[in-house]
Amino acid sequence: MVGRDGERARLSAFVLAPDGQALVLRGEAGVGKSTLLDLAARLAAEDGQLVVRATGVEAESGLPHAGLHQLLYPLLPTSDDRPCDGRPFDDRPTDHRLSDNRPSGAPQLGAAARAAFDAVFGRPDGPPPPVMALGIAVLDLLSWTASKGRPVLLVLDDGQWLDEASAEVCGFVGRRLAGRPGVKLLVAVRGDTASPFDTAALPEAPIGALADADATRLLDLHHPRLGRQVRGLVLEQAGGNPLALLELPAHLADGPGDRAGQDLLGLHGVPLPRRIQEIYAARLARLGDTVRAELLRGALDGAAARPGDGPASIARYRMREVDEAVACGLLVVEPGAGEFAFRHPLVRSSVVQLATPDQRRAAHRVLAQLHREYPERRAIHLAAATVDPEEGVAADLEAAARSATRRGGARLAVSWLTRAAELSETRVDRSRRLGEAAYVAGQTDHLGRARSLALAAAPGTDESPAAVLADSYLALYRDGEVRATHRRIVAAVERLRDSPDRGHHLPGLADRHDLPGRADRVGQGPDRPDEVLDRLVSLLLAVSQYAGDRATWRRTHEVLATLGDLATERAWMYGSTWSDVVRHGAGWSRRVERASAGLEEQDPWDVTRLAVSAYHLDVLSPLRPYLERVVDRELDTGAMSSGIVMLHLVLLDQLALGQWDAAERTGHRALALATERGHGLFAHQTRAYLAQLAAVRGRTAEARELQTAVEAWARPRGVGFLTQIADAVGATAALSAGDYETAFLHAIGITPPGAFRPYAYQASRTLLDLVEAALHTGRAEQARAHALAARDAGLPDLSPRLALVTHGALAMTAEDDTEASAHYARAQSHPAAERFPFELARIRLAHGIAVRRLHGAAAARLPLTQAAKAFDRLGAPAWSARAHAELRAAGVAPQAPAPTSIPLTWQERRVAELAAGGLTNKEIGEQMRLSPRTVSAHLYRAFPKLGITTRAALRDALTRVSQPTPAP
Template sequence: MEPFVTPVVGRETEQSILSSFVTSAEGRALVLRGETGVGKSALLGHVAEQARSAGYRVIRATGVEAESNLPFAGLHQLLYPLLPHVERLDAVHRVAFDVVFGRSHEAAPSVMALGIAVLDLVTTAAPSKGLLLMLDDGQWLDPASTEICGFVGRRLAGNAVKLVVALRPEGSSGFDSAALPELPVPPLDGSAAARLLDERHPRLDPEVRRRVLDEAQGNPLALMELPPYLSGQAGERAAREPSGHGVVPLPDRFRQVYGARIAPLGPDQRAELLRGALDGVHAGAATGLTRAARYRMQGVEEAAAAGLLDLDPAGGEFVFRHPLVRSTVVLSATPNERRSAHAALARVHRDDVERRAMHLAAATVDPDEEVAAALEEAAASATRRGGAAAAVTWLTRAAELSETSGDRSRRLGDAAFVAGQAGLLGQVQRLVDADRAPSGPDSAASVLVSAYAALYEDGDVRSSHRQVAAAVERLRDGGAAGPGEELTRLVNLLLAISQYAGADAWARTHPLLDSLGELLPAKSRIYQDAWSDVVRRGAGVHERVAQAYAAFPNLDPWDITRLGVAAYHVDTLGQYRSHLLRRVERELRTGAVMNGMTMLHLIMLDQTASGDWAAAERTGQRVLELTTAHGNTLFAHQSRAYLALLAALRGDLGRARELQAVVDRWARPRRIGFLVQIADAAATAAALSEGDYEAAYLCAIGITAPGTFEPGAHQAARTVLDLVEAALHTGRARQARRHALAAQEAGLPEVSPRLALITFGALAMTAGDDEAEGLFRRAETHPGAADFPFELARVRLAHGIRLRQGRGPRAAREVLRQAAEAFAELGTEAWAERARTELRACGAPAPHSAANPAALTWQEQRIAELAAGGLTNKEIGERTHLSPRTVSSHLYRVFPKLGVTSRAALRDALAAVPSAPGPGGAA
């Protein structure tokens, strides 16, 4: 029996484009998009023949609904024929494949790491003439595989590898945002449709022919399949229906056609077809599939004779003629028949953890602890491999099948935890509703998911803190034997809530956690000390963080992030940025999305601290877009707070104040102290940037009073230099000195390198001449000082001013030159101009303040381009959602950066420089 293939008729344009695609010397990707039955598979066949004739090796895979929730199932299918070449790769790439294909329990690689490994594999495996990867029904590929295929497809230029993906337009697919070139496949025109119909069904009754052409509307599959149906007894009713396209939608008509062929089959054949359909047996040739992992239909010759199946010439197996045959088989079966088929398939896949669990879940109706445990195991496997969404689904089903309310609640808690980390807050809320009975609203699972929703969607730190604290107390008083998963998750969530809430929450949290004794996990103690108050609890934290990070890569992704937050608080984040970069893309694309958002926040913070401000802004804009898209209101405002602080440092004062005001209006009424303090810090930095020291002082003392460090005020230690400098410039020398001494007495230099730099700098600024020089040198030569270029430049500027006033201009020139160059490199024009002014006062030539287009923020460049196009400030404001006054403020800073003095000169200045990076972040 020959396999069924829709003939290629009337596709001259598409065939010409595809032929050029094959013969092009460069590797690239192409997406064919068209409705069901329009002939995409036939065009794939044409591409395959063209490629084989040109010497290509061709590998063809097909997405199927049954595997759409199995992480990396599609990728495994596509790459299976190439796996022997994995041994030729380096060790890192071999491990990546072992993890995603279930041969290793190492931590899952990021999308970027796995994508690069796949690129390496296909390039290594490609013969000299080239390799063509073909993917049919790509809309059903699992999300993890879709991301990798999109990543690879965008990077094939220059390789001897090509990728073609066929998609249906209905529904959404991960390929929709993959940014791959597309070739639309429309229905055939009237002439080509008539020619195809006459070739395949000559001597057709004229009325039936007219009816087929009318209903098919140029769809090749309909032209092939409708004539026997409309001509036969099964189609008599259809033939009596009113004529006109759309009376019966084509997918429904196809199901009628195939249903009429299924109905006469005996029960054994229908059962065999059902098992094949539910296990994802493909339509068309199965070239390159993992045959041992697929159900083989037996004794289905009658179904093949009825036009439901084809014979795969490569492997001699029966495959479905079209995906709609497969779905029709499933829809025509009774619920009991489907459950029986799933049970049989679970036995077939007894050695495949995830497939067996998937089928057991579908086969089971009543609570069954064995099936629930199998689903738990499958969820753990999916989580390790980056399939958080599948893990949530399986854990939720495991909860439904649990035999006791305790197990049900525990599994719902596990599902809620993974869903919360994955940013699936809507699913979290559904889990809350699911756990209200019989385990009750006070169960750990209900508390966990309720608190997630309250905290991240609404910023409700007060009620979420009460809920979680009460749940921790119940577990403690219930005689918990050790720090189990429920307690650990609740404690860590309580710590996160307390960090956002601030001092009042910490005053309640510390005694509760102290009462847990040995029940409190060691890593949670690190989080408690680092997140709450580094002034009082920060000594030695950086060593404990380093010891905990030594377990990488065996740490859970959420512990990598929590330890990263701890490292931020003690200013050692730069040591661990590589760990975050290694994981962040995987978390964002296929795993714990909220965890990935926090990783982006941390990466941005480290970029800011290290002076890579352009990259920090790109990262900040990217995470703001992500948090907004996921409805995570708390994280969105946190992103704005960090962007406000960054804008203030750069001197982008209009934007800084707008963002700061948005954050303050939202966070202050909710008493989210963490964000309020960052907003105050941004306001302080903005005032310092423009030299408004009185405003800077008032903002700084809003964080903490001079000479004190408010408990739980995480910005109190970070703004030592700000308060001291603002106090000195406003004649408050006594308050400045008291605050610098308080920082020393609190032991801040021992907590972190940054705090050592700013504490010694503050002491030097407030000390007498005899003592100041040694303190300045101690600050500037501290081993970690160079890692914080903005703070170091500020200390040098203060040092240079003191030297000029005390020892004369010559002594001050070098340190002032270093400060001016550092500020200029950072792109903070106001600070750079202060340093240049001091240099000129010393009689030294200041570094030239030439146009510095690279220092333009993305917002400044956008506004400059609009202004160059002739728009008024009001019109620009309407486009950018800014006030005309803020637009004017942006342009005021853009002109000197570009070295122009008028709008008329903007166009030429912008044309002479490369465009600034956009806000979207890396691909």
């Protein structure tokens, strides 16, 4: 603590302050951060606070929530509170989920919080929760603990090694402690090492080297008898680093002065942590083999430098019989628990570096056995323990990769699959696993790596299944190339179908039959290994969907039919629902619902494909809670492409349910991500959805601007999926503006009246638009023909939304009042009618108009009032004005509610001002110490509050709003 008066005062004020807060200590290795953490912990303990300590572990930096587990373990009771010992091994697995038999005084957590903590404690029953859900659960737990009269101090050392998922939650919690008295978070990170806390936007305190006078005083206090020459050498070499000032003299005293001095001078120019490591290495070299082996196992398993209070983390190796290492200053004995811990992280690094490769592999084998109940931890040690090909280890790594993928760790799965390929005993297995790694890399948006892995899986050819998959995803996502991509995938599917040894070179997981939907194949048992064929077919169907034309879909269905027993039920489901729901969608809703029962056990890309089928059948809402839970996970550490598709699906459900403000925020987030990743297809798809949203809200200029951009990109490429949306946007925007002739022309561009153009998926979705536009332009016969065509095609049986709009269209075009009344009643009483508020309000408006003309004003007031309130609530001013005008004609003069503005937060305002000044997201992030993704998030929340959709409109919008919220 010499020379640390300022730091001590700040930490004392931090620890003893009644308000919740967070602080990050940043400095180089050996500068004294851990000692300052010890001081803070001691001050807090003396004040009666509950101190919870954790240490970032480099070996676990790739394991989601490993660090958070350390922090939560002392706070939550478990069904078995015994920490796992390294020796002897116990064959009984320990379940570390929260116990239902909670001890007296334990926090009574709700189901959501219990599920969130179960995920962190290593035995999840469902998917890991997103950052916000888990962060809120942690905040609730901390607040509950502090509310019992004992404030909480969380102390985290070596934060640079914390896994990204834990760091995000800690950052989320730290930024929200200001309003939660009694809870504090103190973190130490190395200043010379990249850290997940670099972008956490938490207050920081730099811990620098000691001033010359303080360095001299510290050296003299601990080594008063140093000779003048050695003293000067130590001061020069230490450069004010306290650990170096304490350790270098001991190193010089280990041997003859001249030789030791020469050794030290020989390290001149080497970074200081390395010099200290050399000192520790000299001490390690004097230890016996048994002690060094114990230290190595502890170091590789992440034994904490100074763990502090609370029980140890589960399944952590405990070092035994290492008193010799304590005597020479490498280990300390933890007070109370009596456990051995490394004196400093640099000791742990020295232990690992000094060990031979054979010694490290032997230690990893022991640790792999220790973690046998935890596949992902086991995989880390297995990968490091094995040199020669070994099929059992490769299979274990493959299983761990599968587990990681389903838990949102697809990026980590790529590394494990690649290592599994290296350890495969046969060329076939190696190729298969490299192909699997290529596929997962493509889903994580590492398309370049996906292609290199695919080429490695089948060297010498660009037409291997893995290469076709990698190249096709690249062509589709980046460039929207559907024609050539479709031809190439068809050729690859046919080659694979006709190959006599198909199962021997398919890079997929042979045992994927444990997934729901994998076993229910047409005429095929669950054990077939044709995973890559499934993936090629799924991609072929996706390309066909984006092409959206009759010829492409016919060719795709021909290929699907030739596969016979090789085609899965999922393939037929996608081929039917994605292509032409009017002709092929019957009977699939129940199967989609059945397949949705096991989403947690499916890969993220399988979930999104199933959800797309649910969207086409208008049964997406039950899947949305799961999508919202996992989308952040996939965008951060998992399948990025699937994450963007999940955002699209959430947006579409929000649009259907009338949650338009939320839909706009989701859309801008998806657009920012797609643009940042260079996904031209996803970016323009998002613009198309935002155009639909602008059209229903009556923002016709914005809708047409977006529509034009989408058409200009999609039409030359033949992306019919997007050009159909553009036509639908034109129809809806024109209806909102009262331009019914233009609306009719756009609608018949999708499908002619009285028919539903084959493979035009917007044909059924624009049924109401075409009918209304035809009626308002005097084309009553064409409107009637279209309504009857919907009835005869069986649309009411296909989906709840189509049932609603079909009965609405039949009512609007009915030839007599009795028929009209019956269909209006069936539409408005449909069990799912309220799930589609915009369509329901339009039908009620038409009903009110018809009733007023036939039965008088009094009878029309109820449906007109219902329609007007719905349009007001949705934020559709053009439709709302129309409904209020009809109400006035019916003798009612309702007052439209005054719009309420939502103020910008201080950060939103500041980000918006910098963006209006022309700065990029990266430049704004550097100025405000935020990540570019966080800047993007602030902007997409600010845009709807300002009533704009582009950065160009920021300056004018900011001049219209009131003064910003004061800075915190």
